[in-house]
Amino acid sequence: xxxxxxxxxxVVGSGVVELFYKNKAKIxxxxxxxxxxxxxxxxxxxxxxPYEDKVVHDISVILNDPEVCYVAECMGGxxxxxxxxxxxxxxxxxxxTSNKQLVAEKGDILLxxxxxxxxxxxxxxxxxGAIPCIRPLHTCLAGNDISAVAGILNGTTxxxxxxxxxxxxxxxxxxxxxxxxxxxxxxxxxxVDGADACRKVCILASLVFGKHVYPDSVYTKGIRDIALEDxxxxxxxxxxxxxxxxxxRLEDGRILPAVMPMVVPSDSLISHxxxxxxxxxVWGDGFDKTMFYGRGAGKLPTASAVxxxxxxxxxxAHTVTSHEWILADNTDFIADMDAFSAPRFxxxxxxxxxxxxxxxxxxxxxxxxxxxxxCIVSACDNKTAEAFAKALEEAGASVLAQIPVLAD
Amino acid sequence: xxxxxxxxxxVVGSGVVELFYKNKAKIxxxxxxxxxxxxxxxxxxxxxxPYEDKVVHDISVILNDPEVCYVAECMGGxxxxxxxxxxxxxxxxxxxTSNKQLVAEKGDILLxxxxxxxxxxxxxxxxxGAIPCIRPLHTCLAGNDISAVAGILNGTTxxxxxxxxxxxxxxxxxxxxxxxxxxxxxxxxxxVDGADACRKVCILASLVFGKHVYPDSVYTKGIRDIALEDxxxxxxxxxxxxxxxxxxRLEDGRILPAVMPMVVPSDSLISHxxxxxxxxxVWGDGFDKTMFYGRGAGKLPTASAVxxxxxxxxxxAHTVTSHEWILADNTDFIADMDAFSAPRFxxxxxxxxxxxxxxxxxxxxxxxxxxxxxCIVSACDNKTAEAFAKALEEAGASVLAQIPVLAD
Numbered sequence: 001x002x003x004x005x006x007x008x009x010x011v012v013g014s015g016v017v018e019l020f021y022k023n024k025a026k027i028x029x030x031x032x033x034x035x036x037x038x039x040x041x042x043x044x045x046x047x048x049x050p051y052e053d054k055v056v057h058d059i060s061v062i063l064n065d066p067e068v069c070y071v072a073e074c075m076g077g078x079x080x081x082x083x084x085x086x087x088x089x090x091x092x093x094x095x096x097t098s099n100k101q102l103v104a105e106k107g108d109i110l111l112x113x114x115x116x117x118x119x120x121x122x123x124x125x126x127x128x129g130a131i132p133c134i135r136p137l138h139t140c141l142a143g144n145d146i147s148a149v150a151g152i153l154n155g156t157t158x159x160x161x162x163x164x165x166x167x168x169x170x171x172x173x174x175x176x177x178x179x180x181x182x183x184x185x186x187x188x189x190x191x192v193d194g195a196d197a198c199r200k201v202c203i204l205a206s207l208v209f210g211k212h213v214y215p216d217s218v219y220t221k222g223i224r225d226i227a228l229e230d231x232x233x234x235x236x237x238x239x240x241x242x243x244x245x246x247x248x249r250l251e252d253g254r255i256l257p258a259v260m261p262m263v264v265p266s267d268s269l270i271s272h273x274x275x276x277x278x279x280x281x282v283w284g285d286g287f288d289k290t291m292f293y294g295r296g297a298g299k300l301p302t303a304s305a306v307x308x309x310x311x312x313x314x315x316x317a318h319t320v321t322s323h324e325w326i327l328a329d330n331t332d333f334i335a336d337m338d339a340f341s342a343p344r345f346x347x348x349x350x351x352x353x354x355x356x357x358x359x360x361x362x363x364x365x366x367x368x369x370x371x372x373x374x375c376i377v378s379a380c381d382n383k384t385a386e387a388f389a390k391a392l393e394e395a396g397a398s399v400l401a402q403i404p405v406l407a408d
Numbered sequence: 409x410x411x412x413x414x415x416x417x418x419v420v421g422s423g424v425v426e427l428f429y430k431n432k433a434k435i436x437x438x439x440x441x442x443x444x445x446x447x448x449x450x451x452x453x454x455x456x457x458p459y460e461d462k463v464v465h466d467i468s469v470i471l472n473d474p475e476v477c478y479v480a481e482c483m484g485g486x487x488x489x490x491x492x493x494x495x496x497x498x499x500x501x502x503x504x505t506s507n508k509q510l511v512a513e514k515g516d517i518l519l520x521x522x523x524x525x526x527x528x529x530x531x532x533x534x535x536x537g538a539i540p541c542i543r544p545l546h547t548c549l550a551g552n553d554i555s556a557v558a559g560i561l562n563g564t565t566x567x568x569x570x571x572x573x574x575x576x577x578x579x580x581x582x583x584x585x586x587x588x589x590x591x592x593x594x595x596x597x598x599x600v601d602g603a604d605a606c607r608k609v610c611i612l613a614s615l616v617f618g619k620h621v622y623p624d625s626v627y628t629k630g631i632r633d634i635a636l637e638d639x640x641x642x643x644x645x646x647x648x649x650x651x652x653x654x655x656x657r658l659e660d661g662r663i664l665p666a667v668m669p670m671v672v673p674s675d676s677l678i679s680h681x682x683x684x685x686x687x688x689x690v691w692g693d694g695f696d697k698t699m700f701y702g703r704g705a706g707k708l709p710t711a712s713a714v715x716x717x718x719x720x721x722x723x724x725a726h727t728v729t730s731h732e733w734i735l736a737d738n739t740d741f742i743a744d745m746d747a748f749s750a751p752r753f754x755x756x757x758x759x760x761x762x763x764x765x766x767x768x769x770x771x772x773x774x775x776x777x778x779x780x781x782x783c784i785v786s787a788c789d790n791k792t793a794e795a796f797a798k799a800l801e802e803a804g805a806s807v808l809a810q811i812p813v814l815a816d
Contacts, residue, residue, distance in 0.1 A: 015694075020551070022693065023551060023693070023694075026553065027550065030546065030729065032729035124548060130694070130695035130698060131698055132700075136540035136543065136544055136548075138438065139543060140540030140544075140713065140716040141712065141716060142434075142438045143431055143435060143711070143712050144431060144712050145431055269680055269701060272677055272680040284712070285430065286423075286427045286538065286708040286711055287538035287539075287708070287709050287712040290538060291700075291702065292700060293699040293700075295697075295698075303551070303694055304549065304552050304695040305695075307551025310551075312547055315729065317726075320723070321439060
């Protein structure tokens, strides 16, 4: 029998233990192996918990027990998770983690450690919660050249934007509701300012393009500036506003990772992803495009992904060769927003139809949509977008908001 | 170096060869193995084709060559594909197939053959074309108890229904357009009467619930009876009509597989899957629900899935334990439509609002929506649905159509 240790008995860790025992027989059949949870590492005691006898406080108990082959890291944060996970991998124990910060900041080191010790460092739960996306990206889609990934990677902001869209709530009211429902933290910054989505972009970009992308290389803008009027104008254009995390390979071979609010037309399936759900759209040469959708967070959804990784670790005889990326010695492969191009949405204080037509013609752009108080123009870079905004201003239509449009 | 043989050099087979050579370096890095296509089996010659020197006409050349470890079967049909695939598996060569008919009719036998010979029989391409769904179902989601699967498994019918929905085309006109665009065969029966979706339901049901489900156990109804008026009425109810293939575990433990047109409310992401795209929604205890979306057919999309399987076969040291089901010695585990329950959509010749309220109250149903010429009532079995239809008739509102509603 092979044993599992769970690090951290909070929301996700307790979900992993609960789901494992609920479906133990199925999991053993799936893996063809007898399995059990032997230890739960936590600073706290859990008197009365059905698994209280498994709780230990010292990682060395786990490290020194050769029966423990698989470790689920559900602690969160970089320290001491990084040190614990490193030690587990050095001891040849495969690790599955739900800790996106750990993967985004230390993924390259931990993947190399796993390879060196012929075990695995898996992190399906770190992007999109329950959604199978990390594994399909490097298995099912492995025959393709993947060119771009874009998606809704944060459920809290998606819930807030949906409340603005469907219930005409202002940002502050929608945030307050999200906090009341437990979808947003008291300090909501990591969600609404984009840091959480940024970490997930780092992980997706690193996996798809093979070199570690750190959070400080990713242009990151949250949703605090989105006004109800922006959402309403987008709606009249048949679009929604979503916080989109994306990475795209440019023609010069560099990649451009970014997190920002985008206008998403209703013919993109992403625009219909509502509530706390997440979705990851991927583009490649053979399959064209494919999308993965599901719950991006929560106790059992996240546990589902961690357990899927543990199950795969049991089945893998060696390090999975496709599940890796390398440390890059520079960031020359990452482009900045000067290289960004997209159609643009403008909200204006006065009717801008005539001004938009004139400015667009002068700048070689096309006006795709116009309304009483705004327009959408065809794809351009940031410099042209600013020139267009300036032309609108000069024609008396002050620009109140400018948002890029996600082209499918 | 390990070699691949491709059986059948038609649309899919040539796509596999094309995509393999386009992305050979990536694929070799992903698998950690040197790979090449050694043979292409086809009855025809391909003079001028860049790979004409690889074409052979005799399967025994492939069977007797120990260098060939992996076989892509892209011939279609049961004979001689079944015989060829069986022989390959008996020779210990792993097989990846795009042939849904072969898997739906012979999957149990071929999976047992693969297991006996410690190789793999993979078929990601057989359901949903390029969409990663088969592999995530038995890997990423393996920690869960999966309770239901439902989706759009046929692109041709989805294209036709979308043309009816968006462009107000009648069924016959939309079918004609699909034929002109090459989306539908001259004899469109396998698509429009549901046989193609039925095969995919068999495969999904067998994989998820572990016992082989044959096509004749699946209630199958196509979209020929769907009138433009049905689609329009559904639209006024905020819904679309889609051909849904599904399988669900009932409370008594039996499973109910079915293919039929269903009304899909717009709050289900499935209702927004348009054109020739496919989508597979899955429900389970940990992850709640997740959906996979992408191109359900086509040369390179299907090739993408076949290559993904070949790549996984290269990485798998042994038979993948989770990728199997068994032959059941009876069909007692499969329920028929007597056990089916769903909300119902009725289209009537005359206004049915009052009659609907009365009949619903008498039958313990709730009227969810009403319009000038129809209504939707809460979930009931077929017997109650018929009783409700009869009550509408008796009240003077002849029932012109009755369609079940997909509850999310």
